[in-house]
Amino acid sequence: xxxxxxxxxxxxxxxxxxxxxxxxxxxxxxxxxxxxxxxxxxxxxxxxxxxxxxxxxxxxx
Numbered sequence: 001x002x003x004x005x006x007x008x009x010x011x012x013x014x015x016x017x018x019x020x021x022x023x024x025x026x027x028x029x030x031x032x033x034x035x036x037x038x039x040x041x042x043x044x045x046x047x048x049x050x051x052x053x054x055x056x057x058x059x060x061x
Contacts, residue, residue, distance in 0.1 A: 004042040012040040 015025050015036075022040070026033040038044030 002042065004039075004044070004046060007046040008040045008042040011036070015040075 011025075015022065022036040023033045026036045029036070035044055039046055
């Protein structure tokens with residue numbers, strides 16, 4: 001499986017499980033909503049910004 005697709009599926013799964021919008025995730029990551037959307041559909045190359053998402057997920061738990 002393509003890494004971008006794997007990351008995108010995981011980002012979407014965790015976002016939906018947390019009950020937050022792409023906009024909220026983007027704000028927490030310090031990125032634009034289009035970046036989060038691009039991650040979820042495997043159009044954007046994931047970089048360290050994805051680690052920011054993981055950190056924000058732990059803070060809200």
